Amino acid sequence: xxxxxxxxxxxxxxxxxxxxxxxxxxxxxxxxxxxxxxxxxxxxxxxxxxxxxxxxxxxxxxxxxxxxxxxxxxxxxxxxxxxxxxxxxxxxxxxxxx
Numbered sequence: 001x002x003x004x005x006x007x008x009x010x011x012x013x014x015x016x017x018x019x020x021x022x023x024x025x026x027x028x029x030x031x032x033x034x035x036x037x038x039x040x041x042x043x044x045x046x047x048x049x050x051x052x053x054x055x056x057x058x059x060x061x062x063x064x065x066x067x068x069x070x071x072x073x074x075x076x077x078x079x080x081x082x083x084x085x086x087x088x089x090x091x092x093x094x095x096x097x098x
Contacts, residue, residue, distance in 0.1 A: 004054045004055055004056060005054070005055050005085045006052065006053065006054060006055075006085065006086050006087070006088070006089065007052070007053070007054075007055050007058050007083060007084065007085055007086065008050060008051070008052045008082070008083070008084055008086045008090070009050070009051050009052075009058060009062070009080050009081070009082065009083040009084075010048070010049070010050050010080070010081050010082045011048065011049055011050070011051060011062070011065055011078060011079065011080050011081075012042075012046050012047070012048040012078070012079045013046060013047045013048070013065055013069070013075055013077075013078045013079075014046050014075070014076045014077045014078070014079075015069075015073065015074045015075040015076035015077070016072075016073055016074040017045075017046060017047045017069065017070075017073050017074075017075065018041050018045055018046075018047065020069075020070050020071075020072040020073045021070045021071075021072070022039075022047050022069055022070045022073050023039045023040070023041065023047060023096045024070070024096070025069065025070035025071075025073075026039045026047070026049070026065070026069075026070075026094075027039060027094050027095070027096050029061065029064050029068075030051065030061060030094035031093070031094050033053065033057045033060055033061055034053060034054075034057055035051050035052060035053035035057055035058065035061055035094060036052050036053060036089050036090075036091035036092060036093055036094055037049055037050040037051045037052050037053075037091055037094055037095075038050055038091065038094070038095045038096070038097050039094075039095075039096055039097065040096070040097035040098070049097070050091075052086065052089045052090060052091060053089070062078070062080055065078045066078040
């Protein structure tokens, strides 16, 4: 048993985040950190999704979503909500939702 909590958090990223491969980079970064979840574009021009995994890795990914993103993106802000501890992961991988 890992001594680190598994957490789930929903996110939404604002700025120039569509048409700049943001979802592809988010998926790659999530997989690199060993997280599961999903990412999709919204009709409002933002990107939203859910992250699940060990707390420290989710925190790393939150920092990445706030400050890094894809090379051509311009992030104005990232919001995180519904953070909760989970007993097991709801997803088996990190998917791009069309």
